[in-house]
Amino acid sequence: MKHSSFFWFVLPSTLLMLAFIAFPIVSVITQSFYTAHDQVIVEVENCGPFGCTKSTSVDQTATQTLRDAEPLGKFAGFGIYRDRNHLALDEVARAWVNADGLPDFGRSLMNLPFYKAMAFTLTYTAVVTPLTIILGFFIAIAVNSVARALKGPTIFFSLLPMIVTPLVGSLILFWMVDARGILGTGLQWLAGDPGLSVKASTGLMWIMLMVYGVWHAAPFAFVVFYAGLQTVNSDTLESAMVDGATRWERIRFVVLPHLLPLVTFVALIQLMDNFRVFEPIVSFNAQAHATSLSYAIFNDLGGETRLLSSAAATSVLTIIGIGILLSPVLVRTWRDFDRK
Amino acid sequence: MIHVFRTTVAAAALIGSAGLASADCGIAAGRVNIIGNEFPAIQTIGAMAEDCVSDTVTVQSNLTADHQTLNVAGMSGNPAEYTSAVIANSSIVALINADVIRPLDDLVAEYGADIPDRMKITIDGKVMAIAFMANAQHLVYRADVLEQAGLAVPTTYEEVLAAAEKIRADGIMQNPLGGAYAAGWNLAEEFVNMYIGEGGAFFVPGSAEVAINNPQGVAALEMLKSLTAYMNPDYLTHDSNGTSAEWEAGNIALMNMWGSRTGVLMDSDGSAPEVYENTKVGGPLMVGSSGVPATTLWWDGWTVAKNISDEDAAATFQALAHAVSPATLNADTMGQAVWLIDGYVPAPVNEGVLASVAAGSQPYPMLPYMGLLQTALGDNIADFLQGKESADQALADIEAAYTVAAKEQGFIQ
Numbered sequence: 072m073k074h075s076s077f078f079w080f081v082l083p084s085t086l087l088m089l090a091f092i093a094f095p096i097v098s099v100i101t102q103s104f105y106t107a108h109d110q111v112i113v114e115v116e117n118c119g120p121f122g123c124t125k126s127t128s129v130d131q132t133a134t135q136t137l138r139d140a141e142p143l144g145k146f147a148g149f150g151i152y153r154d155r156n157h158l159a160l161d162e163v164a165r166a167w168v169n170a171d172g173l174p175d176f177g178r179s180l181m182n183l184p185f186y187k188a189m190a191f192t193l194t195y196t197a198v199v200t201p202l203t204i205i206l207g208f209f210i211a212i213a214v215n216s217v218a219r220a221l222k223g224p225t226i227f228f229s230l231l232p233m234i235v236t237p238l239v240g241s242l243i244l245f246w247m248v249d250a251r252g253i254l255g256t257g258l259q260w261l262a263g264d265p266g267l268s269v270k271a272s273t274g275l276m277w278i279m280l281m282v283y284g285v286w287h288a289a290p291f292a293f294v295v296f297y298a299g300l301q302t303v304n305s306d307t308l309e310s311a312m313v314d315g316a317t318r319w320e321r322i323r324f325v326v327l328p329h330l331l332p333l334v335t336f337v338a339l340i341q342l343m344d345n346f347r348v349f350e351p352i353v354s355f356n357a358q359a360h361a362t363s364l365s366y367a368i369f370n371d372l373g374g375e376t377r378l379l380s381s382a383a384a385t386s387v388l389t390i391i392g393i394g395i396l397l398s399p400v401l402v403r404t405w406r407d408f409d410r411k
Numbered sequence: 412m413i414h415v416f417r418t419t420v421a422a423a424a425l426i427g428s429a430g431l432a433s434a435d436c437g438i439a440a441g442r443v444n445i446i447g448n449e450f451p452a453i454q455t456i457g458a459m460a461e462d463c464v465s466d467t468v469t470v471q472s473n474l475t476a477d478h479q480t481l482n483v484a485g486m487s488g489n490p491a492e493y494t495s496a497v498i499a500n501s502s503i504v505a506l507i508n509a510d511v512i513r514p515l516d517d518l519v520a521e522y523g524a525d526i527p528d529r530m531k532i533t534i535d536g537k538v539m540a541i542a543f544m545a546n547a548q549h550l551v552y553r554a555d556v557l558e559q560a561g562l563a564v565p566t567t568y569e570e571v572l573a574a575a576e577k578i579r580a581d582g583i584m585q586n587p588l589g590g591a592y593a594a595g596w597n598l599a600e601e602f603v604n605m606y607i608g609e610g611g612a613f614f615v616p617g618s619a620e621v622a623i624n625n626p627q628g629v630a631a632l633e634m635l636k637s638l639t640a641y642m643n644p645d646y647l648t649h650d651s652n653g654t655s656a657e658w659e660a661g662n663i664a665l666m667n668m669w670g671s672r673t674g675v676l677m678d679s680d681g682s683a684p685e686v687y688e689n690t691k692v693g694g695p696l697m698v699g700s701s702g703v704p705a706t707t708l709w710w711d712g713w714t715v716a717k718n719i720s721d722e723d724a725a726a727t728f729q730a731l732a733h734a735v736s737p738a739t740l741n742a743d744t745m746g747q748a749v750w751l752i753d754g755y756v757p758a759p760v761n762e763g764v765l766a767s768v769a770a771g772s773q774p775y776p777m778l779p780y781m782g783l784l785q786t787a788l789g790d791n792i793a794d795f796l797q798g799k800e801s802a803d804q805a806l807a808d809i810e811a812a813y814t815v816a817a818k819e820q821g822f823i824q
Binding site: 106107108109110112113114115116117118119120121124126127128129131135145147151154155156182184249250266268270271273355356357358359360370372373374375376377378380381 | 479480483500501502504505507508510529530531532533534535536542545593594595617618619643644645646647648650708710751768774776777778779780781782783785786790793794797800804808811812815816818819820821822824
């Protein structure tokens with residue numbers, strides 16, 4: 072392709088990507104280096120139906136002058152990244168010095184919101200991603216061997232968890248695992264403990280969230296692998312059969328190598344998705360037991376006073392985190408590309 | 412959306428009937444667009460304001476539980492999308508901080524002669540909002556369960572604990588207490604109640620510096636934890652809706668609940684006669700020896716946006732003044748809230764809120780930085796209740812989290 076036609080060909084998508092992906096990220100990064108201006112606080116008397124009280128309020132005219140002088144806010148450098156609600160560098164250093172052994176340091180670390188969120192997010196990503204891929208693969212193989220007439224309905228039912236909106240899907244599960252729900256009561260009966268409650272225990276809540284994560288994402292892996300299975304060379308499969316390969320050996324030596332590039336693709340998407348885990352935490356009301364970086368952003372923006380800079384800093388940390396997680400897969404893809 | 416649709420239909424119908432005005436609000440022309448929370452009393456206000464629709468006046472309303480995430484953004488533009496936000500004493504602070512609402516003094520002088528002084532919310536001498544209802548949390552109890560256990564109606568949290576122990580020991584209910592203890596805003600609110608009841612002050616007077624790591628703070632946390640021992644183990648996931656559902660299912664006998672939600676508990680929908688016939692409201696609960704009830708007083712009111720034309724502001728003021736006039740009160744709307752409107756006659760469901768006002772409860776602090784403390788409280792109390800850390804550690808965490816946020820917002824230099 073000529074350079075000029077290539078240029079005109081990609082121009083629209085480049086412009087769209089700049090406008091909707093690059094610029095917002097630049098804006099978020101900029102925001103994360105600025106904090107709000109010092110508020111000019113004045114003492115006032117507030118009156119209402121319950122009488123008058125002495126209180127404080129923001130002096131709008133004085134604060135507005137500060138805002139007009141520097142519309143972006145007060146430059147804070149890496150101040151927000153370093154503070155206790157984010158990387159908490161000072162607190163971590165202090166905990167390291169004062170810690171009475173590694174477990175004690177771990178406990179202090181888990182008391183800081185960022186590390187608490189990271190602990191859950193990374194565990195979630197590490198558990199859910201491989202399980203999704205394995206489960207999706209086995210569903211694909213199972214569906215592929217179903218009789219032709221039944222294939223349509225089976226595919227539809229296998230896709231259901233992905234079709235259901237995450238918030239709704241997790242709410243349904245939330246009520247089912249309630250102590251009085253069908254799954255909750257079932258678990259109590261299985262464990263022989265009438266006081267067992269999934270929602271009251273941090274460990275069980277983590278397991279619940281991960282089970283939900285696998286349930287919700289497996290259909291995605293299934294669809295990709297199922298599409299891949301349709302392109303497996305039937306000659307190779309037949310010759311493997313002639314050579315006396317068992318079903319397992321055919322999967323292990325013919326199907327799996329064929330699907331490997333797809334595994335990379337699914338792993339890439341799932342790593343990104345799982346690192347951003349959010350909806351189940353909200354609908355399971357799980358914030359007392361598990362938080363994630365996305366939840367922290369939501370929490371910053373959802374309060375009565377919105378913490379824009381804090382949310383921006385957490386967003387940048389999320390982007391960096393995803394970058395680190397994806398780097399091995401990206402490097403691998405790059406090498407494959409280079410070899411060709 | 413339904414409201415927008417209804418208004419559009421109403422407007423179309425009016426245009427069709429050649430400009431027949433449905434109610435005379437005395438508005439010449441203008442645009443009214445209201446954003447607010449969604450519960451029966453506010454829906455009544457929205458519907459009354461829509462009466463003022465004429466061929467020169469448009470009235471829209473967007474009543475949703477997500478109003479707090481929409482109102483500041485929707486009023487920041489010029490002209491603002493929303494000409495009025497219905498808010499409470501906690502959420503007005505966000506609007507004042509962002510400087511998106513206007514003082515109402517000149518509008519009150521021109522169109523608001525009938526509005527009594529108790530409805531006017533003044534900040535630094537300027538009327539910033541018109542309140543139309545009061546709200547508070549107070550005791551709700553099951554008369555039959557207390558009778559069965561041979562107990563009097565508790566008036567303090569210490570008595571609530573004793574009553575819970577008796578009900579459990581008698582085998583009537585395993586977990587007789589309820590409460591909106593969901594981690595986040597609800598749990599923070601329970602701490603605010605308890606801390607005020609213990610006689611604590613949240614900030615160093617006149618500054619944004621937090622001061623809750625003290626004996627009152629520890630006592631408040633310990634009391635919350637003692638109460639949770641008699642609650643459904645899932646309490647950290649139960650918000651006001653969840654707790655109300657537990658109540659209607661007949662699983663709880665005592666709880667601290669919002670006055671605005673008791674009407675639903677006492678009607679015949681959603682619960683067995685045994686439950687709703689025996690649901691009674693008590694006064695605010697006391698704790699410790701401070702003499703101040705462990706609850707906060709709230710008002711709900713409306714504001715007028717700053718970034719709109721004077722014509723729209725006048726139209727908004729007049730439509731909402733009409734909505735909070737005595738004409739709003741009738742047999743259907745009377746029991747929806749503790750109205751501050753002239754001509755209000757209290758119904759039995761509203762006695763709890765009135766008792767809270769009479770007992771000298773404190774209003775929820777209307778401070779620019781209170782929302783930040785509420786968020787910090789909501790994020791850090793659950794660890795203590797689950798036994799993962801000490802009360803001192805939890806309070807230290809809350810103070811640290813708040814201080815960082817307050818610095819970022821410029822409240823602490």
